[in-house]
Amino acid sequence: MEYHLGIPKLDKVQGGLNIMLIGPPMCGKEIFVNNIVHAGLMNGEGIILVSTREHGEGVLKWFEQSELDIEKDRERFGIVDCVSRTLGMDVSDTQNIKRASSPVDLTGIGVKISQFFEQFYMRARIQKTRLIINSLSTMLMYSNLQTIFRFLHVFTGRIKVADAIGIYVIESGMHDEQTIATLKQLVDGMIEIKEENDRFFIRARGLGSKLTEWLEYEIEGANIVIKGD
Amino acid sequence: MLKTGIPKLDDFMGGEVPPGRSLVYYVQPGVEGDVFGMQTLYHHLMQGGKGIYVTISSAPYTVREHFNEFGWDVGKFEDRFIIVDAYSALVGADSDERYVVSDPENIGALDETLSKAMEELGSGLVVFEPLSTLMDLCGEEETLEYVKKWKKLHMTYNNVFVCNFTAWPYAEETLKQIKEELFDAVVTIGGIAERVIFGQYFGVSKVDWAEVKKRSMLFKVFRPTGIRVYIPKILVTGAYHSGKSTFIHAISSRAVSVDRLGTTVAMDHGRIDHKGFAADIFGTPGQERFDPILKVLGGEAMGVFLVLDSSKPMDFVRAKQMLETARAHGLPYVIVANKQDLPDALSVDELRERMKVPKSVPIVPTVATEKKGVFEAFETLIDMITEVK
Numbered sequence: 001m002e003y004h005l006g007i008p009k010l011d012k013v014q015g016g017l018n019i020m021l022i023g024p025p026m027c028g029k030e031i032f033v034n035n036i037v038h039a040g041l042m043n044g045e046g047i048i049l050v051s052t053r054e055h056g057e058g059v060l061k062w063f064e065q066s067e068l069d070i071e072k073d074r075e076r077f078g079i080v081d082c083v084s085r086t087l088g089m090d091v092s093d094t095q096n097i098k099r100a101s102s103p104v105d106l107t108g109i110g111v112k113i114s115q116f117f118e119q120f121y122m123r124a125r126i127q128k129t130r131l132i133i134n135s136l137s138t139m140l141m142y143s144n145l146q147t148i149f150r151f152l153h154v155f156t157g158r159i160k161v162a163d164a165i166g167i168y169v170i171e172s173g174m175h176d177e178q179t180i181a182t183l184k185q186l187v188d189g190m191i192e193i194k195e196e197n198d199r200f201f202i203r204a205r206g207l208g209s210k211l212t213e214w215l216e217y218e219i220e221g222a223n224i225v226i227k228g229d
Numbered sequence: 230m231l232k233t234g235i236p237k238l239d240d241f242m243g244g245e246v247p248p249g250r251s252l253v254y255y256v257q258p259g260v261e262g263d264v265f266g267m268q269t270l271y272h273h274l275m276q277g278g279k280g281i282y283v284t285i286s287s288a289p290y291t292v293r294e295h296f297n298e299f300g301w302d303v304g305k306f307e308d309r310f311i312i313v314d315a316y317s318a319l320v321g322a323d324s325d326e327r328y329v330v331s332d333p334e335n336i337g338a339l340d341e342t343l344s345k346a347m348e349e350l351g352s353g354l355v356v357f358e359p360l361s362t363l364m365d366l367c368g369e370e371e372t373l374e375y376v377k378k379w380k381k382l383h384m385t386y387n388n389v390f391v392c393n394f395t396a397w398p399y400a401e402e403t404l405k406q407i408k409e410e411l412f413d414a415v416v417t418i419g420g421i422a423e424r425v426i427f428g429q430y431f432g433v434s435k436v437d438w439a440e441v442k443k444r445s446m447l448f449k450v451f452r453p454t455g456i457r458v459y460i461p462k463i464l465v466t467g468a469y470h471s472g473k474s475t476f477i478h479a480i481s482s483r484a485v486s487v488d489r490l491g492t493t494v495a496m497d498h499g500r501i502d503h504k505g506f507a508a509d510i511f512g513t514p515g516q517e518r519f520d521p522i523l524k525v526l527g528g529e530a531m532g533v534f535l536v537l538d539s540s541k542p543m544d545f546v547r548a549k550q551m552l553e554t555a556r557a558h559g560l561p562y563v564i565v566a567n568k569q570d571l572p573d574a575l576s577v578d579e580l581r582e583r584m585k586v587p588k589s590v591p592i593v594p595t596v597a598t599e600k601k602g603v604f605e606a607f608e609t610l611i612d613m614i615t616e617v618k
Contacts, residue, residue, distance in 0.1 A: 085291050086320065088288070088290070101291045102286060102287060102291075102316070102320065104319065104362065105287060105362075106362070106365075106395075107256070107258070107286065107359045107361065107395040108263070111261050114259035114260070114425070115261075117425040118425050118426060118427055121425045121427075142319070142320070143365055144366075146365070147365035147397075150399070151397065154397065158425075163424070
C-alpha cells in the first residue's frame with residue numbers, strides 16, 4: 001500500500017515503514033506532524049496520534065485555527081492524549097480522544113493505540129492507518145531508553161504487520177548519539193531537519209530508493225513550502 | 230480466601246486464591262489487562278476485605294477516576310483501602326496520600342513505604358499496577374529480587390499479592406521467571422491478532438494450589454461493570470412461530486429484528502449482559518424458504534438455543550432439521566421449551582420423550598413473553614460452552 005505524507009517532494013512511502021522525524025527545536029516539527037495527519041485524513045485513512053506535548057482538544061484546535069477542515073473526518077482521527085491527566089485536567093474520553101494516565105503509562109498508551117487500530121480496521125473497515133508519536137523526546141524524559149526501545153519494538157512490529165506507517169518525532173540535540181543510534185535500529189527511514197544560518201532544510205533517507213538532497217523549506221501558516229519548487 | 234471477581238477465573242483456579250499466595254496477570258502489550266487487578270481489588274473490598282493499590286504510572290486521583298469509570302466507587306472503602314503513591318514524586322507532583330514513595334526509582338524506598346502500609350492494613354490484598362513499570366524504573370533483576378522478598382512478607386501477613394505485568398520484550402530469563410517461577414498462579418491475558426488485535430482472552434497457565442484448568446475465555450471490558458466473559462456468537466433457531474424473536478428480545482439488553490408482517494425474514498440480533506457474561510445472539514428465520522441463509526448464520530457459533538413451541542409437537546421434526554441445516558450439530562445446545570403457559574403445552578419430560586433427546590441435552594421450560602425461564606436457559610448454555618472437560 002502506498003501512503004502520501006503531505007510533505008512536498010518527500011511524499012510517497014510504502015506501507016509497513018517506520019520513520020523517525022528528527023529535527024531541532026523550533027523548526028516546525030509540529031506543522032510537519034499536522035500536515036502528515038491532514039494528508040492521511042484527506043486520503044481516507046485512519047490516524048492515531050499519540051500526543052505527549054499538547055492535550056487532545058489543543059491538537060484539534062490547531063486544525064480549526066489553521067482553517068484545515070477535518071470536521072467530517074474526525075471519526076477517523078484517534079488521539080491518545082498523554083497530557084490532560086498529567087496536568088490534572090478534569091476531562092473525560094471522547095469518541096476520538098482517549099486519555100492515558102501519563103507519559104510513563106506505556107501500558108495504557110499501548111492499549112489505547114491498539115483500541116484505535118481495532119476501531120479503524122475492524123469496525124470502520126479502514127485499510128490504511130498511520131500512527132504518529134509526538135514525541136519520543138517527551139517520553140524519554142519520563143522513561144529510560146531501554147523502556148522506550150521495548151515499547152517501540154512492539155509497535156514498530158505491529159506497523160509492519162498492519163501494513164500501516166509509523167512516524168516517531170524526536171528532538172535532535174536533546175539526546176546523546178547512543179540514544180538516537182539505538183532508536184534508529186527500529187526504523188526503516190528518517191526525515192531529517194537541520195538549521196543553518198537561520199534557514200531550515202529537510203531531507204529523507206530510507207523512504208524511497210535513495211537519499212534525497214537537502215531541501216530548503218519555509219513554514220507559511222499551516223503550510224510547508226519547499227523553496228525553489 | 231479471595232475470589233478474583235472475574236467470571237469463570239475462580240473456577241479455573243480451584244475456586245479461590247488462598248491467603249499468602251501470589252498471582253500475576255501476565256498481559257500482552259496492547260491488551261486491556263490492567264482492569265483485572267482493579268476488578269480483583271474492588272471485588273475483594275466489596276466482600277469486606279482490605280486492600281492496597283500500588284500506583285506507579287498514574288496519579289492517585291487518576292486511579293480513583295479509573296475505578297469510577299467502571300462504576301467502582303473505592304471512596305466508600307477509605308477505612309480499609311490504601312493507595313501507595315509511587316508516582317507523584319516521579320513527576321514532581323504533590324500528593325495527598327498518606328503513603329507516598331519519596332523516590333520511586335529507588336525500589337528500597339517503595340519497599341519501606343509498602344511495608345508501613347501493610348503494617349497498618351494487616352491481612353488483605355495488595356495489587357501492583359504494572360510491575361513492568363517498576364521494572365523499567367528500577368531494573369529487572371532488582372525488581373525480581375524484591376518480588377521474592379515481598380512474596381515472603383505477604384506470606385507472613387497472610388496477604389494475597391497480585392501484580393499486573395505487561396510483557397514487553399524483556400530479557401527471556403526475566404519473562405520466564407515471571408511466567409513460570411516467581412508467582413504461585415499465572416493468568417495469561419492476550420490478544421487475538423491478524424493485522425490488528427481484534428479479540429482478547431484470558432486463561433490460567435499455572436496454579437500451585439489446585440489442578441490447572443487450561444481453558445481460554447474471550448472477554449470484553451465494559452464501562453461501567455468491567456470484565457465480561459464474551460461469547461461472540463450464539464445461534465437461536467427453531468420452527469416458524471416458536472417464539473425465537475420474543476426469546477431474543479426477552480433475554481437481551483438490546484435487540485433488533487429484521488421482520489415483515491410479524492415474522493422474521495432475515496435475522497434477529499441481541500446483546501446479552503448477564504451475571505458477568507456478555508454474548509451476541511443471532512436468530513434465524515423459521516420459514517423453510519429462508520433455509521439457505523441458516524448455514525451462513527450458523528457459521529462460527531459457539532452454542533445454540535433450539536426454541537420449540539411446547540404446544541406444537543408437529544413442528545419438532547422441523548426444529549431438529551433446522552439444527553442440522555445450520556450445521557450446529559456437535560455444538561453445545563439447549564432446548565428452550567417455550568410457550569409453557571399454553572394449556573396444551575407438553576412438559577419437559579413429554580418433550581424429551583417425543584423428540585428422543587438424550588438426558589445430556591438440557592430442556593429449559595420458558596414463557597418468553599413473560600421472561601420466565603429465559604435467563605435459566607442462558608446460564609445453562611453458558612455453563613456448557615465454558616465447561617472445562
